[in-house]
Amino acid sequence: MTVSYRQPGVVLTDHRFTVPLDHDDPAGESIELFAREVVASEKACQDLPWLVYLQGGPGFGANRFVGKQAWLGRALKEFRVLLLDQRGTGHSTPANRQTLPLRGGPGAQADYLAHFRADSIVRDCEAIRPRLTGGAPWTVLGQSFGGFCAVHYLSTAPEGLRAALITGGLPSLDAHADDVYRAAYPRIERKVAAHYARYPQDIERARQIAEHLVRHEPVLSNGYRLTVEAFQSLGILLGGGEGSHRLHYLLEEAFVRTPQGPALSDAFQEEVQGLLSYAGHPLYALVHEACYAQGERPTAWSAERVRAEFPQFDAAKALADDGPLLFTGESVHPWLFDTDPALRPLRETAEELAARTDWRPLYDPARLAANEVPVAAAVYHDDMYVDPEHSLRTARAIGGLRTWVTNEFEHDGVRVGGPRVLDRLLALTRDEV
Structure with a gap:
């Protein structure tokens, strides 16, 4: 009908x-x-x-x-x-x-x-x-x-x-997914550098937010665990025409003064929750890397493995070395299935897909x-x-x-x-x- x-x-x-x-x-x-x-x-x-x-x-x-x-x-x-x-x-x-x-x-x-x-x-x-x-x-x-x-x-x-x-x-x-991400991380790094060149004040803001997340490990109202790695993934905004400006406005309203000291503002947490949650599009997380898969070679959490080849994206290292925190971008990682309540029940399913070796040529x-x-x-x-x-x-x-x-x-x-x-x-x- x-x-x-x-x-x-x-x-x-x-x-x-x-x-x-x-x-x-x-x-x-x-x-x-x-x-x-x-x-x-x-x-x-x-x-x-x-x-x-x-x-x-x-x-x-x-x-x-x-x-x-x-x-x-x-x-x-x-x-x-x-x-x-x-x-x-x-x-x-x-x-x-x-x-x-x-x-x-x-x-x-x-x-x-x-x-x-x-x-x-x-x-x-x-x-x-x-x-x-x-x-x-x-x-x-x-x-x-x-x-x-x-x-x-x-x-x-x-x-x-x-x-x-x-x-x-x-x-x-x-290209295997590994090749895709080896090409991607340098592009992402250039986007982050361009963002910080436009908004140099965001270098310190991003570090302050990351340090706060390390100390407090907040859980958002929908149950999302806002880890430093999850915060870094807000770099996905930098792929859009207005993304750098959106990220800047988000970072500048991150903190509010409370009787207990600085805290992440409700407005910041609400917007971050909307940006990071996969509740409306879980297939993105589940089959994203499978979109590149052909033949017998598994994707095996490609973005996560390849990221290790680019230590400048390691948040702990950046905070310890007093360097700029690098955001990441369009990539799916196993920790997503721990932080996001919409994905947690699907962790084992995601592991099965990451290990799959019978993909048809595309x-x-x-x-x-x-x-x-x-x-x-x-x-x-x-x-x-x-x-x-x-x-x-x-x-x-x-x-x-x-x-x-x-x-x-x-x-x-x-x-x-x-x-x-x-x-x-x-x-x-x-x-x-």
């Missing part, structure tokens, strides 16, 4: 689809996918080509736009847009600490979650495409992890694509080299989350792909500069620039 309704300037239609959990076993267990169709009000009755938005993450539902926000307004000038809640996210069949125990123990839960990577998401798209387009190919817009999905789409089902648009999401075709280099689908990718020169060198190497490996390399935007360029970014990528796929 579909339901249609209106917002300013748009008509929305909610769709629900049933797909196999394992597309290789179509008669087996099924799950539900939710997707929201959006069309401009004045074009609601027109036969328009489709554009499917593949959200970043993994583990996040599609954007909940109001009207024609961000890139959506530009897309609606010529497309009927599908905002897909990828499996396990949003209104699709959920996968979290409340529902995963229905699967059984940690091993069974890990087996289930192995079906929540780009390969399954693309097969979901191909399962629902004929139901919406009558079999016609559609355009995909892949942001970040959504770009990983788009490259897998080009590898396995290019016949389903009219064009592919990728923003900050060209993955390495063959990309087909030969098929990508022979690609004939129009593809354009925005590569952000200073991207903290996705290595630009890895992205450019992949761009050269995909036939006909055109790149737009820019340092005008950070990783969230499609959000903050959406109409311009989308317009540029569409023009590239049409040889208009």
